[in-house]
Amino acid sequence: xxxxxxxxxxxxxxxxxxxxxxxxxxxxxxxxxxxxxxxxxxxxxxxxxxxxxxxxxxxxxxxxxxxxxxxxxxxxxxxxxxxxxxxxxxxxxxxxxxxxxxxxxxxxxxxxxxxxxxxxxxxxxxxxxxxxxxxxxxxxxxxxxxxxxxxxxxxxxxxxxxxxxxxxxxxxxxxxxxxxxxxxxxxxxxxxxxxxxxxxxxxxxxxxxxxxxxxxxxxxxxxxxxxxxxxxxxxxxxxxxxxxxxxxxxxx
Amino acid sequence: xxxxxxxxxxxxxxxxxxxxxxxxxxxxxxxxxxxxxxxxxxxxxxxxxxxxxxxxxxxxxxxxxxxxxxxxxxxxxxxxxxxxxxxxxxxxxxxxxxxxxxxxxxxxxxxxxxxxxxxxxxxxxxxxxxxxxxxxxxxxxxxxxxxxxxxxxxxxxxxxxxxxxxxxxxxxxxxxxxxxxxxxxxxxxxxxxxxxxxxxx
Numbered sequence: 145x146x147x148x149x150x151x152x153x154x155x156x157x158x159x160x161x162x163x164x165x166x167x168x169x170x171x172x173x174x175x176x177x178x179x180x181x182x183x184x185x186x187x188x189x190x191x192x193x194x195x196x197x198x199x200x201x202x203x204x205x206x207x208x209x210x211x212x213x214x215x216x217x218x219x220x221x222x223x224x225x226x227x228x229x230x231x232x233x234x235x236x237x238x239x240x241x242x243x244x245x246x247x248x249x250x251x252x253x254x255x256x257x258x259x260x261x262x263x264x265x266x267x268x269x270x271x272x273x274x275x276x277x278x279x280x281x282x283x284x285x286x287x288x289x290x291x292x293x294x295x296x297x298x299x300x301x302x303x304x305x306x307x308x309x310x311x312x313x314x315x316x317x318x319x320x321x322x323x324x325x326x327x328x329x330x331x332x333x334x335x336x337x338x339x340x341x342x343x344x345x346x347x348x349x350x351x352x353x354x355x356x357x358x359x360x361x362x363x364x365x366x367x368x369x370x371x372x373x374x375x376x377x378x379x380x381x382x383x384x385x386x387x388x389x390x391x392x393x394x395x396x
Numbered sequence: 397x398x399x400x401x402x403x404x405x406x407x408x409x410x411x412x413x414x415x416x417x418x419x420x421x422x423x424x425x426x427x428x429x430x431x432x433x434x435x436x437x438x439x440x441x442x443x444x445x446x447x448x449x450x451x452x453x454x455x456x457x458x459x460x461x462x463x464x465x466x467x468x469x470x471x472x473x474x475x476x477x478x479x480x481x482x483x484x485x486x487x488x489x490x491x492x493x494x495x496x497x498x499x500x501x502x503x504x505x506x507x508x509x510x511x512x513x514x515x516x517x518x519x520x521x522x523x524x525x526x527x528x529x530x531x532x533x534x535x536x537x538x539x540x541x542x543x544x545x546x547x548x549x550x551x552x553x554x555x556x557x558x559x560x561x562x563x564x565x566x567x568x569x570x571x572x573x574x575x576x577x578x579x580x581x582x583x584x585x586x587x588x589x590x591x592x593x594x595x596x597x
Contacts, residue, residue: 153596195401204420204479230407238403253580366429373434383434
Protein backbone atom coordinates (compact mmCIF):
# COMPACT_ATOMS: atom_id res chain seq x y z
CA UNK A 145 0.00 0.00 0.00
CA UNK A 146 3.05 2.25 0.27
CA UNK A 147 3.24 2.70 -3.47
CA UNK A 148 4.21 6.16 -4.63
CA UNK A 149 1.40 8.16 -6.11
CA UNK A 150 1.47 8.59 -9.85
CA UNK A 151 1.02 12.32 -10.20
CA UNK A 152 0.69 12.66 -13.93
CA UNK A 153 -2.43 14.08 -15.49
CA UNK A 154 -4.62 11.60 -17.33
CA UNK A 155 -5.48 13.32 -20.58
CA UNK A 156 -8.13 12.15 -23.03
CA UNK A 157 -6.72 10.28 -26.00
CA UNK A 158 -8.22 9.02 -29.24
CA UNK A 159 -7.65 5.50 -30.40
CA UNK A 160 -8.68 4.06 -33.74
CA UNK A 161 -10.44 0.73 -33.64
CA UNK A 162 -8.20 -1.61 -35.61
CA UNK A 163 -9.99 -4.88 -34.92
CA UNK A 164 -13.15 -6.32 -33.42
CA UNK A 165 -13.36 -9.84 -32.05
CA UNK A 166 -16.65 -11.60 -31.36
CA UNK A 167 -16.07 -13.35 -28.05
CA UNK A 168 -19.61 -14.55 -27.29
CA UNK A 169 -23.05 -13.60 -28.63
CA UNK A 170 -23.13 -10.66 -26.18
CA UNK A 171 -19.45 -9.83 -25.82
CA UNK A 172 -17.06 -8.19 -28.23
CA UNK A 173 -13.42 -7.14 -27.92
CA UNK A 174 -12.30 -3.83 -29.39
CA UNK A 175 -8.62 -3.40 -30.20
CA UNK A 176 -7.46 0.22 -30.25
CA UNK A 177 -4.26 1.55 -31.80
CA UNK A 178 -2.15 3.43 -29.24
CA UNK A 179 0.00 6.44 -29.85
CA UNK A 180 3.63 6.39 -28.82
CA UNK A 181 3.10 8.53 -25.72
CA UNK A 182 0.93 5.87 -24.05
CA UNK A 183 2.71 5.31 -20.71
CA UNK A 184 2.01 1.57 -20.64
CA UNK A 185 -0.18 -0.22 -18.14
CA UNK A 186 -0.10 -2.85 -15.43
CA UNK A 187 -2.17 -6.02 -15.82
CA UNK A 188 -5.49 -5.34 -14.07
CA UNK A 189 -5.72 -1.59 -14.70
CA UNK A 190 -8.63 0.03 -16.54
CA UNK A 191 -9.39 2.93 -18.83
CA UNK A 192 -12.25 5.41 -18.83
CA UNK A 193 -14.08 5.61 -22.13
CA UNK A 194 -15.97 8.78 -23.13
CA UNK A 195 -18.64 9.01 -25.82
CA UNK A 196 -19.80 12.37 -27.18
CA UNK A 197 -23.11 12.87 -29.02
CA UNK A 198 -23.63 15.55 -31.67
CA UNK A 199 -25.41 17.81 -29.17
CA UNK A 200 -22.41 17.67 -26.85
CA UNK A 201 -23.91 15.14 -24.44
CA UNK A 202 -21.24 12.87 -23.00
CA UNK A 203 -21.24 9.52 -21.25
CA UNK A 204 -18.29 7.86 -19.53
CA UNK A 205 -17.70 4.30 -18.35
CA UNK A 206 -14.74 2.29 -17.09
CA UNK A 207 -13.46 -0.83 -18.86
CA UNK A 208 -10.65 -3.11 -17.79
CA UNK A 209 -7.74 -3.44 -20.16
CA UNK A 210 -7.75 -7.05 -21.33
CA UNK A 211 -4.49 -7.02 -23.28
CA UNK A 212 -1.06 -7.65 -21.80
CA UNK A 213 1.32 -4.73 -21.17
CA UNK A 214 3.72 -6.50 -23.55
CA UNK A 215 1.20 -6.09 -26.37
CA UNK A 216 2.78 -2.76 -27.33
CA UNK A 217 1.08 -0.29 -29.61
CA UNK A 218 -2.43 -1.49 -28.95
CA UNK A 219 -4.93 -1.92 -26.20
CA UNK A 220 -7.91 -4.27 -25.99
CA UNK A 221 -11.11 -3.78 -24.04
CA UNK A 222 -13.78 -6.44 -23.91
CA UNK A 223 -17.33 -5.18 -23.59
CA UNK A 224 -20.49 -7.04 -22.63
CA UNK A 225 -23.71 -5.66 -24.09
CA UNK A 226 -26.02 -4.66 -21.22
CA UNK A 227 -29.60 -4.72 -22.49
CA UNK A 228 -30.73 -1.29 -21.28
CA UNK A 229 -27.22 0.13 -21.19
CA UNK A 230 -26.26 3.44 -22.70
CA UNK A 231 -22.62 2.87 -23.60
CA UNK A 232 -22.11 -0.87 -23.97
CA UNK A 233 -24.64 -1.40 -26.84
CA UNK A 234 -22.87 1.38 -28.75
CA UNK A 235 -19.44 -0.14 -28.17
CA UNK A 236 -20.56 -3.67 -29.01
CA UNK A 237 -22.92 -3.01 -31.94
CA UNK A 238 -22.10 0.38 -33.44
CA UNK A 239 -18.40 1.09 -33.14
CA UNK A 240 -16.46 -0.51 -35.95
CA UNK A 241 -13.02 -0.73 -37.54
CA UNK A 242 -11.68 2.72 -38.40
CA UNK A 243 -13.86 4.55 -35.83
CA UNK A 244 -12.21 6.63 -33.13
CA UNK A 245 -12.82 6.12 -29.43
CA UNK A 246 -11.90 8.60 -26.71
CA UNK A 247 -10.36 7.16 -23.58
CA UNK A 248 -7.91 7.96 -20.80
CA UNK A 249 -5.83 5.91 -18.44
CA UNK A 250 -4.36 3.66 -17.26
CA UNK A 251 -6.25 3.88 -13.96
CA UNK A 252 -6.01 1.93 -10.71
CA UNK A 253 -3.00 0.47 -8.99
CA UNK A 254 -4.37 -2.00 -6.45
CA UNK A 255 -6.09 -4.70 -8.48
CA UNK A 256 -2.94 -5.34 -10.50
CA UNK A 257 -0.47 -8.18 -10.84
CA UNK A 258 3.12 -7.80 -11.97
CA UNK A 259 4.76 -11.03 -10.77
CA UNK A 260 6.31 -9.41 -7.70
CA UNK A 261 3.61 -9.91 -5.03
CA UNK A 262 4.65 -13.58 -4.88
CA UNK A 263 2.75 -16.67 -3.91
CA UNK A 264 0.71 -18.93 -6.12
CA UNK A 265 -2.11 -17.09 -7.84
CA UNK A 266 -5.82 -17.77 -7.65
CA UNK A 267 -7.91 -15.91 -10.21
CA UNK A 268 -11.66 -16.13 -9.76
CA UNK A 269 -13.91 -14.67 -12.44
CA UNK A 270 -17.62 -14.40 -13.03
CA UNK A 271 -18.75 -13.55 -16.57
CA UNK A 272 -17.05 -10.46 -17.97
CA UNK A 273 -15.11 -10.20 -14.70
CA UNK A 274 -12.54 -12.28 -16.58
CA UNK A 275 -11.27 -9.18 -18.43
CA UNK A 276 -8.71 -7.76 -15.96
CA UNK A 277 -7.72 -11.33 -15.01
CA UNK A 278 -7.12 -12.09 -18.70
CA UNK A 279 -4.64 -9.22 -18.79
CA UNK A 280 -2.83 -10.94 -15.90
CA UNK A 281 -2.93 -14.35 -17.63
CA UNK A 282 -1.63 -12.82 -20.87
CA UNK A 283 1.04 -10.87 -18.98
CA UNK A 284 2.10 -14.06 -17.22
CA UNK A 285 2.36 -15.88 -20.56
CA UNK A 286 4.20 -13.02 -22.26
CA UNK A 287 6.73 -12.88 -19.42
CA UNK A 288 7.23 -16.63 -19.52
CA UNK A 289 6.33 -16.64 -15.84
CA UNK A 290 5.84 -19.99 -14.17
CA UNK A 291 4.06 -18.67 -11.08
CA UNK A 292 1.57 -21.45 -10.31
CA UNK A 293 -1.78 -20.00 -11.32
CA UNK A 294 -5.30 -21.36 -11.13
CA UNK A 295 -8.21 -19.74 -12.88
CA UNK A 296 -11.70 -20.57 -11.63
CA UNK A 297 -14.17 -19.11 -14.08
CA UNK A 298 -17.93 -19.07 -13.68
CA UNK A 299 -20.09 -18.62 -16.79
CA UNK A 300 -23.75 -19.22 -17.53
CA UNK A 301 -23.10 -21.59 -20.41
CA UNK A 302 -20.23 -22.76 -22.57
CA UNK A 303 -21.07 -20.22 -25.28
CA UNK A 304 -20.86 -17.44 -22.68
CA UNK A 305 -17.24 -18.30 -21.82
CA UNK A 306 -15.10 -15.36 -22.94
CA UNK A 307 -11.57 -16.09 -24.31
CA UNK A 308 -12.29 -19.82 -24.07
CA UNK A 309 -9.98 -21.04 -26.82
CA UNK A 310 -7.10 -18.81 -25.78
CA UNK A 311 -7.35 -19.79 -22.11
CA UNK A 312 -7.46 -23.47 -23.03
CA UNK A 313 -4.45 -23.06 -25.32
CA UNK A 314 -2.47 -21.29 -22.60
CA UNK A 315 -3.40 -24.00 -20.09
CA UNK A 316 -2.19 -26.63 -22.55
CA UNK A 317 1.34 -25.14 -22.39
CA UNK A 318 1.70 -26.87 -19.01
CA UNK A 319 3.67 -23.97 -17.57
CA UNK A 320 1.75 -23.85 -14.32
CA UNK A 321 -1.56 -22.41 -15.47
CA UNK A 322 -4.60 -24.53 -14.64
CA UNK A 323 -8.12 -23.63 -15.71
CA UNK A 324 -11.37 -24.72 -14.08
CA UNK A 325 -14.74 -23.79 -15.53
CA UNK A 326 -18.10 -23.88 -13.84
CA UNK A 327 -21.27 -23.49 -15.88
CA UNK A 328 -24.18 -22.28 -13.80
CA UNK A 329 -27.12 -22.44 -16.22
CA UNK A 330 -26.65 -24.68 -19.26
CA UNK A 331 -24.18 -27.49 -19.80
CA UNK A 332 -23.38 -29.30 -23.03
CA UNK A 333 -23.99 -33.03 -23.08
CA UNK A 334 -21.17 -34.88 -21.37
CA UNK A 335 -19.92 -31.84 -19.42
CA UNK A 336 -17.61 -33.04 -16.67
CA UNK A 337 -16.66 -29.70 -15.16
CA UNK A 338 -18.35 -27.89 -12.29
CA UNK A 339 -22.02 -27.10 -12.75
CA UNK A 340 -22.97 -24.74 -9.92
CA UNK A 341 -22.21 -21.35 -8.47
CA UNK A 342 -18.78 -21.04 -6.88
CA UNK A 343 -18.94 -22.17 -3.26
CA UNK A 344 -16.71 -23.04 -0.33
CA UNK A 345 -16.30 -26.65 -1.44
CA UNK A 346 -15.22 -25.63 -4.95
CA UNK A 347 -12.72 -23.13 -3.57
CA UNK A 348 -11.36 -25.80 -1.24
CA UNK A 349 -10.80 -28.09 -4.22
CA UNK A 350 -9.43 -25.50 -6.64
CA UNK A 351 -7.88 -22.82 -4.42
CA UNK A 352 -4.57 -22.94 -2.65
CA UNK A 353 -4.14 -23.69 1.02
CA UNK A 354 -3.63 -20.50 3.07
CA UNK A 355 -0.21 -21.79 4.24
CA UNK A 356 0.96 -21.81 0.60
CA UNK A 357 0.88 -18.00 0.76
CA UNK A 358 -1.53 -17.52 -2.11
CA UNK A 359 -2.63 -14.24 -3.67
CA UNK A 360 -6.20 -14.00 -4.93
CA UNK A 361 -7.88 -11.74 -7.47
CA UNK A 362 -11.66 -11.93 -7.63
CA UNK A 363 -13.67 -10.09 -10.26
CA UNK A 364 -17.29 -10.38 -11.25
CA UNK A 365 -20.79 -9.38 -10.19
CA UNK A 366 -21.12 -8.31 -6.56
CA UNK A 367 -22.88 -11.47 -5.26
CA UNK A 368 -20.09 -13.66 -6.68
CA UNK A 369 -17.33 -11.41 -5.36
CA UNK A 370 -18.93 -11.20 -1.90
CA UNK A 371 -19.41 -14.98 -1.74
CA UNK A 372 -15.91 -15.85 -2.98
CA UNK A 373 -14.06 -13.28 -0.83
CA UNK A 374 -16.01 -14.35 2.23
CA UNK A 375 -15.37 -18.04 1.56
CA UNK A 376 -11.62 -17.50 1.10
CA UNK A 377 -11.39 -15.62 4.41
CA UNK A 378 -13.40 -18.44 6.01
CA UNK A 379 -10.87 -20.93 4.58
CA UNK A 380 -8.12 -19.05 6.38
CA UNK A 381 -6.85 -16.68 3.70
CA UNK A 382 -5.52 -13.38 4.95
CA UNK A 383 -8.04 -10.67 3.89
CA UNK A 384 -5.22 -8.49 2.56
CA UNK A 385 -4.29 -11.27 0.09
CA UNK A 386 -7.76 -11.23 -1.45
CA UNK A 387 -8.13 -8.41 -3.95
CA UNK A 388 -11.56 -7.73 -5.37
CA UNK A 389 -13.13 -5.78 -8.15
CA UNK A 390 -16.85 -5.76 -8.83
CA UNK A 391 -18.73 -5.43 -12.07
CA UNK A 392 -22.38 -4.53 -11.90
CA UNK A 393 -24.72 -4.46 -14.87
CA UNK A 394 -25.62 -0.97 -13.64
CA UNK A 395 -25.91 1.46 -16.49
CA UNK A 396 -23.50 -0.54 -18.64
CA UNK B 397 -16.04 19.77 -28.05
CA UNK B 398 -14.39 18.93 -31.34
CA UNK B 399 -14.84 15.18 -31.14
CA UNK B 400 -18.08 13.37 -31.94
CA UNK B 401 -18.56 9.66 -31.41
CA UNK B 402 -20.06 8.62 -34.73
CA UNK B 403 -23.60 7.37 -34.29
CA UNK B 404 -23.78 7.92 -30.52
CA UNK B 405 -26.94 9.55 -29.27
CA UNK B 406 -27.08 8.60 -25.60
CA UNK B 407 -30.09 8.23 -23.40
CA UNK B 408 -33.01 10.63 -23.55
CA UNK B 409 -31.81 13.66 -21.61
CA UNK B 410 -34.90 14.22 -19.44
CA UNK B 411 -33.86 11.28 -17.26
CA UNK B 412 -31.55 13.40 -15.15
CA UNK B 413 -33.02 16.52 -13.52
CA UNK B 414 -31.11 19.62 -14.56
CA UNK B 415 -28.35 20.74 -12.24
CA UNK B 416 -28.23 17.57 -10.17
CA UNK B 417 -25.95 15.36 -12.23
CA UNK B 418 -22.24 16.29 -12.07
CA UNK B 419 -20.26 16.09 -15.33
CA UNK B 420 -19.53 12.57 -16.59
CA UNK B 421 -22.04 10.93 -14.22
CA UNK B 422 -25.19 8.92 -14.94
CA UNK B 423 -28.15 8.23 -12.72
CA UNK B 424 -28.82 4.83 -11.15
CA UNK B 425 -31.72 3.56 -9.08
CA UNK B 426 -29.99 0.56 -7.49
CA UNK B 427 -26.99 0.83 -5.17
CA UNK B 428 -23.82 -0.64 -6.70
CA UNK B 429 -21.14 -2.08 -4.44
CA UNK B 430 -17.43 -1.37 -4.87
CA UNK B 431 -14.62 -2.31 -2.52
CA UNK B 432 -11.07 -3.51 -2.81
CA UNK B 433 -11.21 -6.61 -0.64
CA UNK B 434 -13.36 -8.90 1.49
CA UNK B 435 -16.17 -7.32 3.50
CA UNK B 436 -15.11 -7.11 7.19
CA UNK B 437 -17.54 -8.35 9.85
CA UNK B 438 -16.61 -6.73 13.15
CA UNK B 439 -19.04 -7.74 15.93
CA UNK B 440 -20.75 -4.72 17.51
CA UNK B 441 -19.39 -5.84 20.90
CA UNK B 442 -15.87 -5.16 19.60
CA UNK B 443 -16.70 -2.08 17.51
CA UNK B 444 -15.40 1.30 18.64
CA UNK B 445 -15.15 4.69 17.02
CA UNK B 446 -12.08 6.81 17.80
CA UNK B 447 -10.84 10.35 17.29
CA UNK B 448 -7.03 10.26 17.38
CA UNK B 449 -4.02 12.26 16.23
CA UNK B 450 -3.76 16.00 16.92
CA UNK B 451 -6.08 16.01 19.91
CA UNK B 452 -5.25 16.50 23.58
CA UNK B 453 -7.47 13.72 24.79
CA UNK B 454 -8.32 11.09 22.19
CA UNK B 455 -11.98 10.11 22.18
CA UNK B 456 -13.53 6.70 21.85
CA UNK B 457 -17.07 5.39 21.81
CA UNK B 458 -18.35 1.85 22.06
CA UNK B 459 -21.25 0.96 19.78
CA UNK B 460 -23.74 1.58 22.64
CA UNK B 461 -22.16 4.94 23.47
CA UNK B 462 -22.06 5.91 19.80
CA UNK B 463 -25.71 4.99 19.30
CA UNK B 464 -26.66 7.05 22.35
CA UNK B 465 -25.41 10.20 20.60
CA UNK B 466 -27.92 12.51 18.92
CA UNK B 467 -28.71 11.38 15.37
CA UNK B 468 -29.82 13.11 12.21
CA UNK B 469 -31.70 11.94 9.14
CA UNK B 470 -29.90 13.04 5.99
CA UNK B 471 -31.25 13.03 2.42
CA UNK B 472 -28.51 13.57 -0.16
CA UNK B 473 -27.44 12.79 -3.72
CA UNK B 474 -24.30 10.63 -3.85
CA UNK B 475 -21.74 10.42 -6.65
CA UNK B 476 -19.32 7.54 -7.25
CA UNK B 477 -16.11 8.05 -9.21
CA UNK B 478 -17.06 4.98 -11.30
CA UNK B 479 -19.66 7.35 -12.86
CA UNK B 480 -22.93 6.47 -11.13
CA UNK B 481 -24.93 8.94 -9.10
CA UNK B 482 -27.88 8.11 -6.91
CA UNK B 483 -30.37 10.79 -5.94
CA UNK B 484 -32.21 11.33 -2.65
CA UNK B 485 -30.48 8.63 -0.63
CA UNK B 486 -31.74 8.65 2.95
CA UNK B 487 -29.32 8.00 5.79
CA UNK B 488 -29.35 8.12 9.54
CA UNK B 489 -26.15 9.00 11.33
CA UNK B 490 -24.25 11.02 13.87
CA UNK B 491 -22.91 14.35 12.64
CA UNK B 492 -19.12 14.67 12.69
CA UNK B 493 -19.81 18.01 14.44
CA UNK B 494 -21.26 16.02 17.33
CA UNK B 495 -18.21 13.72 17.45
CA UNK B 496 -15.82 16.70 17.41
CA UNK B 497 -17.88 18.85 19.76
CA UNK B 498 -15.55 20.75 22.09
CA UNK B 499 -12.40 19.37 20.45
CA UNK B 500 -9.62 21.93 20.27
CA UNK B 501 -7.23 21.04 17.46
CA UNK B 502 -4.75 22.69 15.14
CA UNK B 503 -5.28 19.90 12.60
CA UNK B 504 -6.40 20.84 9.11
CA UNK B 505 -6.64 17.35 7.64
CA UNK B 506 -8.28 14.08 8.57
CA UNK B 507 -7.45 10.50 7.68
CA UNK B 508 -10.53 8.33 8.08
CA UNK B 509 -9.57 4.74 8.87
CA UNK B 510 -11.59 1.56 8.54
CA UNK B 511 -11.69 -2.13 9.27
CA UNK B 512 -9.74 -3.93 6.56
CA UNK B 513 -7.09 -1.21 6.41
CA UNK B 514 -8.90 1.23 4.12
CA UNK B 515 -8.09 4.92 4.60
CA UNK B 516 -9.08 8.16 2.90
CA UNK B 517 -7.96 11.75 3.48
CA UNK B 518 -10.28 14.75 3.71
CA UNK B 519 -9.69 18.37 4.78
CA UNK B 520 -11.13 18.85 8.27
CA UNK B 521 -13.31 21.74 7.10
CA UNK B 522 -15.06 19.34 4.70
CA UNK B 523 -16.23 17.22 7.62
CA UNK B 524 -17.60 20.00 9.83
CA UNK B 525 -20.54 22.41 9.82
CA UNK B 526 -23.11 19.88 8.76
CA UNK B 527 -21.18 18.39 5.84
CA UNK B 528 -20.40 14.89 7.11
CA UNK B 529 -21.80 12.09 9.24
CA UNK B 530 -21.00 8.63 10.54
CA UNK B 531 -24.02 6.80 9.14
CA UNK B 532 -25.41 3.56 10.53
CA UNK B 533 -28.70 3.28 8.62
CA UNK B 534 -29.65 3.51 4.95
CA UNK B 535 -33.23 3.73 3.69
CA UNK B 536 -34.52 3.19 7.23
CA UNK B 537 -32.65 -0.10 7.69
CA UNK B 538 -29.38 -0.91 9.46
CA UNK B 539 -26.52 -0.36 7.02
CA UNK B 540 -25.65 -3.68 5.35
CA UNK B 541 -22.04 -4.90 5.63
CA UNK B 542 -21.46 -4.73 1.86
CA UNK B 543 -22.46 -1.06 1.92
CA UNK B 544 -20.15 -0.33 4.85
CA UNK B 545 -22.13 -1.42 7.90
CA UNK B 546 -22.22 -1.25 10.81
CA UNK B 547 -21.18 2.35 10.11
CA UNK B 548 -19.60 4.33 7.30
CA UNK B 549 -18.49 7.87 6.84
CA UNK B 550 -20.91 9.95 4.75
CA UNK B 551 -19.38 12.94 2.95
CA UNK B 552 -21.90 13.36 0.13
CA UNK B 553 -20.38 16.49 -1.43
CA UNK B 554 -17.24 14.53 -2.42
CA UNK B 555 -16.90 11.41 -4.60
CA UNK B 556 -18.14 8.46 -2.63
CA UNK B 557 -14.77 6.76 -2.06
CA UNK B 558 -14.27 9.53 0.54
CA UNK B 559 -17.29 8.12 2.42
CA UNK B 560 -15.19 5.35 3.96
CA UNK B 561 -17.02 2.07 4.54
CA UNK B 562 -16.56 0.22 7.86
CA UNK B 563 -15.15 3.41 9.35
CA UNK B 564 -13.63 3.07 12.81
CA UNK B 565 -12.23 6.50 13.42
CA UNK B 566 -10.79 9.81 12.32
CA UNK B 567 -7.13 10.74 12.69
CA UNK B 568 -6.65 14.50 12.98
CA UNK B 569 -3.49 15.61 11.16
CA UNK B 570 -1.66 18.88 10.67
CA UNK B 571 -0.20 17.63 7.35
CA UNK B 572 -2.15 16.13 4.49
CA UNK B 573 -1.45 12.44 3.88
CA UNK B 574 -3.00 10.47 1.00
CA UNK B 575 -5.30 7.56 1.79
CA UNK B 576 -5.77 4.27 -0.05
CA UNK B 577 -7.17 5.30 -3.44
CA UNK B 578 -5.44 8.67 -3.30
CA UNK B 579 -2.12 6.77 -3.23
CA UNK B 580 -3.18 4.87 -6.35
CA UNK B 581 -3.68 7.98 -8.44
CA UNK B 582 -7.17 9.08 -7.50
CA UNK B 583 -7.71 12.77 -6.81
CA UNK B 584 -6.65 14.15 -3.45
CA UNK B 585 -9.88 16.13 -2.93
CA UNK B 586 -12.50 14.54 -5.22
CA UNK B 587 -15.08 17.24 -5.97
CA UNK B 588 -17.63 15.68 -8.39
CA UNK B 589 -18.73 19.08 -9.70
CA UNK B 590 -15.16 19.82 -10.81
CA UNK B 591 -14.81 16.21 -12.00
CA UNK B 592 -11.75 15.61 -9.83
CA UNK B 593 -11.53 11.88 -10.46
CA UNK B 594 -7.79 11.34 -10.81
CA UNK B 595 -4.73 13.26 -9.68
CA UNK B 596 -4.18 16.19 -12.00
CA UNK B 597 -7.91 16.56 -12.84
